[in-house]
Amino acid sequence: MSALTAPNVTVDxxxxxxxxxxVAGHAEVITDGAVLDxxxxxxxxxxxxxxxxxxxxxxxxxxxxxxxxxxxxxxxVPRGGASNCSGGMMPARGRVLLDLSNLNxxxxxxxxxxxxxxxxxxxxxxxQEHLAPYGLCFSPDPxxxxxATVGGNIIENAGGPHALKYGVTYNHILGVEVVLPDGxxxxxxxxxxxxxxxxxxxxxxxxxxxxxxxxxxxxxVAEVTHSLMGAFxxxxxxxxxxxxxxxxxxxPAAVEWLDHDGIMGLQQFYDTGYPLDADSIxxxxxxxxxxxxxxxxxxxxxxxxxxxTTVRIAEDEKDRAALWYGRxxxxxxVVQSGKGFFIGDVTVPRDRIPEMQEAIGATAERHKxxxxxxxVCGHAGxxxxxxxxxxxxxxxxxxxxxxxxxxxxxEAALRLGGxxxxxxxxxxxKIQFMTKRFTPVEIAAQRAxxxxxxxxxxxxxxxxxxxQSPDEPVTAAFGTAVRDAVEGTLLTDPGAALTTGTDTGxxxxxxxxxxxxxxxxxxxxxxxxLDDHGIFCPAVPATGGERSIGEVVAxxxxxxxIGIRHALLGADVTVVDGNAAARFGAETMKDVAGYDAKxxxxxxxxxxxxxxxxxxxxxxxx
Numbered sequence: 034m035s036a037l038t039a040p041n042v043t044v045d046x047x048x049x050x051x052x053x054x055x056v057a058g059h060a061e062v063i064t065d066g067a068v069l070d071x072x073x074x075x076x077x078x079x080x081x082x083x084x085x086x087x088x089x090x091x092x093x094x095x096x097x098x099x100x101x102x103x104x105x106x107x108x109x110v111p112r113g114g115a116s117n118c119s120g121g122m123m124p125a126r127g128r129v130l131l132d133l134s135n136l137n138x139x140x141x142x143x144x145x146x147x148x149x150x151x152x153x154x155x156x157x158x159x160x161q162e163h164l165a166p167y168g169l170c171f172s173p174d175p176x177x178x179x180x181a182t183v184g185g186n187i188i189e190n191a192g193g194p195h196a197l198k199y200g201v202t203y204n205h206i207l208g209v210e211v212v213l214p215d216g217x218x219x220x221x222x223x224x225x226x227x228x229x230x231x232x233x234x235x236x237x238x239x240x241x242x243x244x245x246x247x248x249x250x251x252x253x254v255a256e257v258t259h260s261l262m263g264a265f266x267x268x269x270x271x272x273x274x275x276x277x278x279x280x281x282x283x284x285p286a287a288v289e290w291l292d293h294d295g296i297m298g299l300q301q302f303y304d305t306g307y308p309l310d311a312d313s314i315x316x317x318x319x320x321x322x323x324x325x326x327x328x329x330x331x332x333x334x335x336x337x338x339x340x341x342t343t344v345r346i347a348e349d350e351k352d353r354a355a356l357w358y359g360r361x362x363x364x365x366x367v368v369q370s371g372k373g374f375f376i377g378d379v380t381v382p383r384d385r386i387p388e389m390q391e392a393i394g395a396t397a398e399r400h401k402x403x404x405x406x407x408x409v410c411g412h413a414g415x416x417x418x419x420x421x422x423x424x425x426x427x428x429x430x431x432x433x434x435x436x437x438x439x440x441x442x443x444e445a446a447l448r449l450g451g452x453x454x455x456x457x458x459x460x461x462x463k464i465q466f467m468t469k470r471f472t473p474v475e476i477a478a479q480r481a482x483x484x485x486x487x488x489x490x491x492x493x494x495x496x497x498x499x500x501q502s503p504d505e506p507v508t509a510a511f512g513t514a515v516r517d518a519v520e521g522t523l524l525t526d527p528g529a530a531l532t533t534g535t536d537t538g539x540x541x542x543x544x545x546x547x548x549x550x551x552x553x554x555x556x557x558x559x560x561x562x563l564d565d566h567g568i569f570c571p572a573v574p575a576t577g578g579e580r581s582i583g584e585v586v587a588x589x590x591x592x593x594x595i596g597i598r599h600a601l602l603g604a605d606v607t608v609v610d611g612n613a614a615a616r617f618g619a620e621t622m623k624d625v626a627g628y629d630a631k632x633x634x635x636x637x638x639x640x641x642x643x644x645x646x647x648x649x650x651x652x653x654x655x
Contacts, residue, residue, distance in 0.1 A: 045127075049084050052105040052129070059097040061088035072132060073124040075115040076180060079462075083110065083124035090135050092152075092210065092218070092245035098131065099243065100216030108491050109214075111239045113153065113185035116177035118376060119460030121189070121238050123495055133184060136245065139163050147251040148207055153184025153244045157191075169251040172199040175456070176361065184244045190236035190625050192456040194287040195318070197414030201456070201623060203235045204599055205250045211242035214487040218245070219519070226590050228518045228641070229598060232632035233482065236625045238458050239493040241486040255320035258286065259330050260353045263341035264311035268292065268387035271313040274340045275413055276384060276544045278317070281336065282655035283329045286318040288414030289360050292390055294397065295408030296359075298423060302370050305359030308343050313390070315413060316360055360410060372405065373426040375435055376419055379446035380455030380621040383416040384544030392445035393420050396438045403434025415622035416545075417455035444469065455623035459497045463626075467499045470626050474613040477505035479628045481512030485519060497627065508610045514640045515633065529639030532583035533607055536646055541566055547602060547620045548651045552583030552644040563651075570651045572600035583644040589636045597635055603648035604631040609641055620648055 053062060063069065063086040074080035089095045102109050108128045115122060124130045137154035144167050151160060157178040160171050173186050174193035181191065187209065192201040199205075208222040211234060219242075221231040234241055265271040275288055291305075293312045299305050307314050317337075319329040330346075337344045347356040381389045390409050397407040404424045411418035420442055424431040443453050443466050453459070453466045467476065480498055483490070517523040536551025539562045548570055550559055557578030563570060574585060574593050586604075589597050603618025617631035618624060633641045 048105055048107065049127070052101060052107045053085060055101045055105070056087060056098050059089065059094045059101070061090075062086075063088065069124075069130070072112065072115075073122075073130055075117050075120075075122055076177070077118065079120045080115075081123055081125045083128050083130035084126055086130045086132055088132050088135050092136070092212065095131070095133075095136075095243055095245050096212045096216050096218055099212050099214060102129065102491060103215045103489065106489060106491065108494050110493055111243050113182040113188075114156065114177070114180045116180035116185065117189065117460060118378065118457040119454065119462040121458050121460035121496055122493075123461050128494070131243070133182070133243070140246070142167060142169075142251075144169065147253075148248055149251055150246060150248050151183050152246055153182055153187070155183045157181045157183060157186060164251060165254070168254050170254050171249055172205050172252055173202045183247060183249065187235055187244055187247060188237055188239045189456065189458045190629075192412065192415070192417065192623050194289055194412055196412065196623065197288055198284050198286045198320075199252065200599070203232060206231065206235060207248040207250050209234065209244050209248070210246040212245055213242045213519075214489065214492045223595070223598065226594070226636055227523065228637045229632035229635045230518060232598065232629055232635070236458075236629055238460065238497050240483060240496055241492070241628075243492070255286070256322050257326040258318055258320040258353070259326055260347040260356050261317045261319070261330070261333055261337060262307075262314060262343075262345040262347075262356055263317070263337040264308040264314045264343035265341055266312055268313045268390045270340055271315050272384060272387045272413075274336060275315060277340070278333055278336050279546060280543060280653055281332050282653040283319070283332050284652065285329075285333065285414060286320040287316070288412070289316040290314075290386065290409070290411050290413035290418070291316075291360055292394075292409040294394065294406050295410050295421070298406045298408045299359065306355060307359055311342065316357060370423070373424045373431060375422045375439065377421065377439060377442055378417070378419055378454050378457035379443060379451055380415070380417045380623045381446050381449045381451030382542070382545040382547070382620045383413065383622070384542065385449040385451065386413060386416060386418065388449055389418060389446060389451070392449075393418075393442055396441045396445075399441075400434040400438045403428060403430035403432075404438060407438065412455075412623075415455070416451070417623045450620055452619055452621050452624045453626045455621065456625055458625050459627065461496060464497065464499050467497070467627060468502070472615065473502060473504040474506055474508075474608055475615045475617065475627075475630075476502070477508045478511050478608050478615060478630055480505065481508040482515050482628045482630065485512045485515035506611065506613060508608055510610045511608050511641055514609065518633070518640075523640060525638035525640050530643040531587040531639045532581055532645070533612070533643035534645045541568060541651060542620065543568070543653075545620055546651050546653075548649045549620070550582055550647050550649070552586075552647055553581045556580050556582060556585065567654045568651045569654050570600060570649050571596040572647075572649045582647060586635055586644060586647060587638055594636055598632075600649045601631060601635065601647065602650060604634055604644060605646035606631070606634055606644055607642035612642065614645070615642075618648065622650070
């Protein structure tokens, strides 16, 4: 099966008929072939045709549908705005498409508490428009905001240009109501003690449960936003400049990247307005109060003028729109070009961007007989790059060249300590790369997560996880712990090991703003290191210095737990079955490859395994 083609599924017509009769009172049932085909394909035309489509109107209907699907063993494929870029919605004969677009109410906006309750079908941009009169916004701002739903933001852990300062979707979800595959409804809250099940559901690509309501955190719209552009002779100078800006303690609202091939390639379709002799350009937003922007802009401008060949500043909305036009309208130009194209998505630690750009350029050169060019754009502030490959549709060499180039780009990202997807998701498009990103132990643990939530494999089948390999070990105890956590019956063993390996090392990567610490390093040791280096980590408490950081994470509650949730990037752990070594997460700021299994170790009290090494976000003290 092609990664982007719906599978052949044996259809039991009698079973489908009985299921259709049973759900008729719980949703609008659509069997029209044209509608099924149209709703079964995403923005890029990827997908398939389901057996029927269901339009529920509220959460109770969703729960009833899932109960009936479980009883009849009918696979369900959830649909939101269908703006997904990785083949994450793959209906087929024998499967039912569950369209959540009718669940589109903004239930409540609590201005004082800065939060809102919304249904999953609310379009991201519609929520932003609704919040604007209150002077508030929902921070995730993917380029697809005019199509993407809040539910889609959650299951893909959407980011966007401003994730550098404000975080990805995970950082702004306070709680969700989720209908599980058996029709049970559970409520998951960011402040729940125990394993971070909310964090596990975020980014799970609709394979663990269906979000029927979310409470999202809001923030005030910045009083002032100014933009700056720097053009650079080399990618290394551009990356070093970004690091120099961040080292000042300024956290820009956005730092976007476009390389020379991207500028020249897009220039064929429209005037980007960017210097054509630049190797790379960087677009930077600074926002805040007028005083904050004046202070931060002066610092950013000083650093840019010391290093960039060209500097531009845009302070009013017209000038800002013109400066950003070339970057933000790249997707539109891709579609309008008439050329074949593929938009990639890889993330590397931000200090490895120049090497990643060099690797992409070498790939483009190797496959120039089949490809036109590869433009590198993306979110430089968090290392998330979108290499966009263009080709002539009638070139017989294009298909093989595109596949080879994509493979090489992903392998280069992995060599550089990165990951296979930062915000698009695995879907079906990147399943083949999961075994490159994860070891058999790590895949087995993720498979145990899926089986704990969805033992019959009925929800969004064929997405994210590869076919089971004989190399995968048994992870039954890990899976049992996940199931018990979901059911609220997890019993922790006071004698369980919380840490392993006696690692007390501490090392900061200031170029990437990440901190790697051994789980047995004490809070006191880490705070001393942070003070000596002028940095801060919200995961490290100010008190209880004799505790190991692994103990803090494994037993986290209250404010300490919240700090850890927002700062944890990765963890080297053991999986309780045989204490096999595994790594979940990395030093990358964005990573949506597979289930976010590291979240289980927060407040897990050793039930899933022990902690060896932890990776956190840090910031520079000002």
